[in-house]
Amino acid sequence: MMRFDPFREIEELTQRMDRAFGNGMTTQGARLAPPVDVHEDEQGLELTLDLPGVQPDDIQIEAENQTLTVQAKRDYTRGEGRTAHRVERAYGTFIRTFSVPAKYDLTKVEATFDHGTLTLRVPRSEAAQKRTVQVRTGGQLNAPKTVEAGQNSTAETQGAESTQGA
Structure with missing residues (x-):
C-alpha cells in the first residue's frame, strides 16, 4: 500500500528519541509526526x-502527484507571570506525508475533524473500480465475471492475441 521511505523512518526514530530524552519539546521549529491508522x-x-x-484552522492538507501531506501546528503559549515546571506535551509543527497508489483519486479527498481526530477518506478512482465483464466463448454468452481494473483475464489475453494474428 505505501512505499518504504527510510528517511521518514529515520525522522520518526529521531523524534521518538527526542521525546524520550526531553529534547526539543517546546522548540517552535520542531517537526513532529502524529500517529496514524490507515485502513x-x-x-x-x-x-x-x-x-x-x-484548531481546525491550523490544519493544511495537500494532495498532489500521488502524495498526500497533512500539516498542522500547535503553539506553546506560556501566560505572563507563569513558570513552567514541566512541559511534556508536543508543540510545534506536525507533519505527515503519504505516498498514495494511483488507484486512488486524490482529487476527491474528504476530510473531517472531530475532537482532535482528523479523518481523511480517499476514494478509489473510477478506473480501479470492480466491474462485471461479459465473456463470450463459441458464440455463447457465459456467466459474467468480475475483474479487477488493470488485470487481464486469460480470455481477454487470448482474444487479444488471436485478433493481432489475424
Whole structure:
C-alpha cells in the first residue's frame, strides 16, 4: 500500500528519541509526526490522525502527484507571570506525508475533524473500480465475471492475441 521511505523512518526514530530524552519539546521549529491508522476497503483508503489540541484552522492538507501531506501546528503559549515546571506535551509543527497508489483519486479527498481526530477518506478512482465483464466463448454468452481494473483475464489475453494474428 505505501512505499518504504527510510528517511521518514529515520525522522520518526529521531523524534521518538527526542521525546524520550526531553529534547526539543517546546522548540517552535520542531517537526513532529502524529500517529496514524490507515485502513482500506472497497470504497478506498481511510487515514485517521491524532491531532489533540490543534484548531481546525491550523490544519493544511495537500494532495498532489500521488502524495498526500497533512500539516498542522500547535503553539506553546506560556501566560505572563507563569513558570513552567514541566512541559511534556508536543508543540510545534506536525507533519505527515503519504505516498498514495494511483488507484486512488486524490482529487476527491474528504476530510473531517472531530475532537482532535482528523479523518481523511480517499476514494478509489473510477478506473480501479470492480466491474462485471461479459465473456463470450463459441458464440455463447457465459456467466459474467468480475475483474479487477488493470488485470487481464486469460480470455481477454487470448482474444487479444488471436485478433493481432489475424
